[in-house]
Amino acid sequence: MTLASPQKIHHALLKARNKKPGRGIKQRMVRCAALALEKCIESRLIRKVRNTLRTEDKVLRKYDAMAGSYIDDYNILLTSGNEILTVYDGVFDIVPYNELSEKYFSYISKNILEPLEPQKKCTIEIGAGELTTSIAFAQRVKFSEISALELSWSRIAAGRQFAESKQVDFTHLLAGTALDLPLSDNSFDIVITSHCLEQIPMHVHKVLSELYRVSREYIVLLEPSYELGDSYQKMCMKRKHFVRGLDKIIRERGYRLERHELLPYCWSFKNRTALYLIKKEVSGSRRPIVDKLACPLCKESLFKPDHQFYFCKSCGILYPVVGGIPCLNPANGILATKYEQFSS
Ligand SMILES: C[S@@+](CC[C@H](N)C(=O)[O-])C[C@H]1O[C@@H](n2cnc3c(N)ncnc32)[C@H](O)[C@@H]1O
Numbered sequence: 185m186t187l188a189s190p191q192k193i194h195h196a197l198l199k200a201r202n203k204k205p206g207r208g209i210k211q212r213m214v215r216c217a218a219l220a221l222e223k224c225i226e227s228r229l230i231r232k233v234r235n236t237l238r239t240e241d242k243v244l245r246k247y248d249a250m251a252g253s254y255i256d257d258y259n260i261l262l263t264s265g266n267e268i269l270t271v272y273d274g275v276f277d278i279v280p281y282n283e284l285s286e287k288y289f290s291y292i293s294k295n296i297l298e299p300l301e302p303q304k305k306c307t308i309e310i311g312a313g314e315l316t317t318s319i320a321f322a323q324r325v326k327f328s329e330i331s332a333l334e335l336s337w338s339r340i341a342a343g344r345q346f347a348e349s350k351q352v353d354f355t356h357l358l359a360g361t362a363l364d365l366p367l368s369d370n371s372f373d374i375v376i377t378s379h380c381l382e383q384i385p386m387h388v389h390k391v392l393s394e395l396y397r398v399s400r401e402y403i404v405l406l407e408p409s410y411e412l413g414d415s416y417q418k419m420c421m422k423r424k425h426f427v428r429g430l431d432k433i434i435r436e437r438g439y440r441l442e443r444h445e446l447l448p449y450c451w452s453f454k455n456r457t458a459l460y461l462i463k464k465e466v467s468g469s470r471r472p473i474v475d476k477l478a479c480p481l482c483k484e485s486l487f488k489p490d491h492q493f494y495f496c497k498s499c500g501i502l503y504p505v506v507g508g509i510p511c512l513n514p515a516n517g518i519l520a521t522k523y524e525q526f527s528s
């Protein structure tokens with residue numbers, strides 16, 4: 185069933201929001217105060233303050249607490265025949281979740297990932313949540329190898345179980361932060377994010393430079409686009425304080441933005457996914473980097489004295505391995521400069 189066009193829906197929403205004020209002086213004053221408040225909330229200064237309050241710790245707490253929920257949604261929504269109001273084939277429509285899921289992941293696999301020759305490329309998703317996105321790609325695309333890194337230990341641990349149930353093999357599953365990636369320079373041919381940058385608007389420059397550093401050829405950002413969004417998406421992104429002008433930021437950093445387009449399918453029409461495809465040229469050896477893991481602080485190779493830790497000899501910091509998952513966030517590091525001398 186095809187619904188009214190996006191324009192019509194947005195028009196209705198905007199109309200409701202901009203209802204004409206009453207004639208009375210009191211109603212006019214209330215309306216003026218509301219407008220002033222809205223302007224104030226959207227001002228640069230307030231945005232900065234809000235972004236400062238959205239600390240990494242808060243993001244971690246929020247996502248760690250919801251570990252397992254994406255997998256539950258996957259199991260319930262994709263098998264129950266539930267429907268969703270979404271953008272499908274570029275138009276507003278109500279469709280069953282499983283149909284949307286198939287189209288969304290197949291579209292990205294065929295039109296974005298396949299042309300990058302993934303069978304020859306090692307790939308990593310950063311901010312991979314419970315691996316529902318990485319697994320969906322791995323089921324459709326043959327990567328030479330696939331890995332994932334996520335801020336929350338609980339989420340990546342939940343994802344590991346899910347991957348096992350789907351018989352998808354990951355080379356590395358890491359807990360860490362996109363702000364200080366525990367990965368060597370140029371270590372992954374393709375680096376992917378999916379709705380991760382949107383969560384860290386306050387650190388967008390730092391994260392972009394880390395994604396660029398560890399990538400050897402492509403960075404595939406599947407993130408909402410303010411620039412390509414319609415008025416309703418713009419309003420929602422403003423309210424959530426998501427990154428705006430990502431295309432400009434990417435270009436200003438001197439990166440080559442090869443593709444920037446809205447996808448014809450999305451999970452939420454308030455937050456439509458767009459593609460930002462960045463191409464990186466690396467001169468020198470094309471040999472794969474064997475030592476992919478690195479100290480998140482100094483980026484030197486890590487030494488593995490036993491199954492419980494990784495050790496950075498330059499910083500004298502130990503990083504724990506919890507339940508088989510290396511925790512390579514600087515916040516997890518234990519200063520132990522004399523570890524080698526006294527550990528046995
Ligand atoms: C909206 S979810 C998307 C998860 C996954 N990419 C997907 O497509 O299902 C955003 C994820 O980014 C992760 N994240 C947020 N800040 C991060 C950071 N600094 N480093 C790594 N991951 C981060 C969150 O923990 C969360 O799992």
Ligand SMILES: [Zn+2]
Binds near residue numbers: 480482499
């Ligand atoms: Zn180090």
